[in-house]
Amino acid sequence: MNSTTDSTSTETGSATVDHDVAIIGGGSAGLSAATTLARSLRSVVVIDGGEPRNAPADGAHNVLGQEGIPPLELLARGRAEVRGYGGEIRPDTVVDARRDGDRFVLALESGDTVRARRLLLATGLVDELPDIPGVAELLGHDALHCPYCHGYEVRGSRIVVLATSPMSAHQALLFGQLSDAVTVVAHSAEALGEQERANLGAAGITVIDTAVERLRIRDDVTDTGDAIARLDGVELSDGTVLDADAVVVAPRFVVRGDLYERLGGTLAQTPMGAVVETGPMGATAIPGVWAAGNNTTLNAVVTVAMGEGVSAGAAINADLVMADVQQKLAPVA
Template identity: 60%
Template sequence: MSPEPTHDVVVVGGGAAGLSAAVALARSLRSVAVVDAGEPRNAPAAGAHNLLGREGVPPLELLAAGRREAEQYGAEIVTDRAVTARAGEHGFTIGLAGGGELRARRLLLASGLVDELPDVPGVAELWGRSVLHCPYCHGWEVRGRRIGVLGAGPMSVHQALLFRQLSEDVVFFPGRMADPGAEAWEQLDALGVRVVEGPVQRLRLEGDELRAVVLDDGQEVPVDAVVVAPRFVARADLYEQLGGTLTEHPVGELIATGPMGSTAIPGVWAAGNAGDLSAMVSAASGAGLVAAAAINADLVAEDAAAAVRARAAV
């Protein structure tokens, strides 16, 4: 016999999705623990944007407020890393890096994703500040400035077009990417996007400031911001330990989800970037809420069925 659960739900991940789920679950009087390793993806950014009522709020400030809100309704915040997961008769057991474990009837994976950045010196150092990927997250902040787009694949041309909306000074560096085709080149040319051929060697920095893109031949192209196309890979070790398989996506790998965040593993949900590589903060928060509602409904149905069986046994 496996031990009885210590919680109704364990949420892995203390970002917007996980904390939103925790608030909703706790408000439904569910015992919920959030395991938070303290590594939010957007920590380098100065502000979270397109978040109604909290536009530009510093990400860490937003998460601190979310933790307080979850705790005021009775959710438990566990500052640790979830490293193991196994399924049992009564639900799931989550092992923690710091020792100990949590047992829950249901599991919500809100563990986010990893940005696999181009191997170009300077990119990682300025990621989330003057090295960007999303025009909706950071485009306003670089409007009208000199923007370089590093070619990596078909999405890179799309990025160049999106950032051209924000600035008349956009330079595209195709590097070694495959030829995107005549139509793409025609669009860039018609919009006045300058194309600079040759492999990119590095970004030139002065302290924390971006100054230029440097090519292998030594040529320097002055820029104020650089746009890259990372590969997005869901943090899904626990899902794979439980027997799940990641789904390939044109820009990475994710946990495939059905309606309201359900996964292929019964009793396991996913929300936020783990299941939606493009989810911004507001979308991740909404996905956490929707998943929480589904989990609560699932538990309500299970409890009702158990009550019927118990009455029939009397």
Template identity: 70%
Template sequence: MTIPSASENISTTTEYDVAIVGGGAAGLSAATVLARSLRNVVVIDAGQPRNAPAAGAHNVLGQDGISPLDLLARGRAEATGYGAEIRPGTVVDAAGSVDDFTLRLSSDDVVKARRLILATGLVDELPDIPGVAELWGHDVLHCPYCHGYEVRGTRIVQIATSPMSAHQALMFRQLSEQVTVIAHDPAALSADDREHFTATGIDVVDARVERVRTRDDDGSARLDGVLLSDGGVVEADAVVVSPKFVVRGELYERLGGTLDEGPMGGLVGTGPMGETALPGVWAVGNTTTVHAMVTVAMGEGVSAGAAVNASLVMAELDDKVSALA
């Protein structure tokens, strides 16, 4: 057996007022509010932002089109500038209750905190169609508000795989007269959906998709049409798909919480300003809703940060009043 040196495999325990799990727009916004309130706060971030493949984040007032990674870099600089600490890593276990939470990191270090904010977000489970993952975030899209303007007036192809597909097609039809829906899963489209497509001038192709074709464009993979199982090709400048949104709710469940039922699975239910059913635990961003775009997530983070600080202020006040009794 090898005995580790003094600097190897030695776990450490650090205590904070607030621990935030997740360093995206929501988590960093909460951290900034708390740090500006002179709270001892740590953000634990695995470094896997959901929107990393996208070229730009949109509907961000004053910074529309900014690179998602640049936006996060600025957010980290602001949060740490006010005194927040950011730790790279993954939380693998969580336990405890209000005023005494314990988080174990993948490094085996331990973080203790009086309050927790869960900003772990969600995972996009893409349709199992070759080429979709490779082009995800630039030529393969899902949100008309995030990237629709950039493909306005072009040939947009929706691959229908879920009941959400018809709604997406209608939203993208607002942006282009050249929208085609491929009924990859015929059950995804109802008779009403097809009637709506006819009324709005959306073409429907009843076929299975073999793959989303790619071509090499100066070293980058770009869209080269949609290949059907019968050998036909549907020309496209953008492809729209319907991912399944899977919320990262494991830590909430480990703490004793129960996920609420959402449109695509479990969500962490919250009340005003992000407070959950577990005392001392808040949740923000895509952990609580599948519709939280960047600016919505930021706002939720600010609200939760303010609420957590107020919670600590009142707890400290109770301690001082009790000490006088």
């Protein structure tokens, strides 16, 4: 049975609810953790601001048994599963987090407050895109960054890689496995060193040393009659237009780590960017706080985030079990 029951008070016009576990972020990691905890009869709440990173994508791939499922449909199914096991989903945003004795207190944008014995941060990250006109409009359709998420869908097509970071050459080599028509445009001169250029040359990938002016966009209509922006070529600064069916970009990954820092944590620096550092099964350096998903693993795809969520949920449940046992064994003062 649940070790903590929900209690609601309205002392100042806002509600305060107490849970075993509060999960901040309702993506693949957060919902997977919530399901794991709810199946262990934990009182769990998922607080989600409704900004899934993969919302622009047509489908989520490498999801066993759900190949190509639209990301928003996958999340809708996940929320239904959490609710089916008794978990709560709150559409809201956490604006502050602090420890209060043996509880964590979360202040919500709505004015409500959530208290929980344990906290899971599944806040994900934000993709900071290259400042090139057209990239944001085409992201998730004809502007891609992950060969495992969307590469198969552009196999054999004309792919232009916009080299803006040291990761761009690696991206080009991976997309080169999927197409013989890959071209790299060295938009940022410092993005490609001598070794990267040698690697690309060995793979038969052409490098053009010209900056990108913009991505040309045309309006298409889908089979369902919906309008959609599609790539109509890559225009370079010298006026040349490259024919392309897809472009590959290298975003800067920025973890949503402000709440972790508010709780006293420090983000760890990695070659790909800052992350919430975790130990086995998602435990952070802050007692009682776990993390899972893209805020800990910048390159985690949907299924990896799911796995991290399940592991963190299991670890939190085990931690609560032992805490309850130790409390019962403690001598009465």
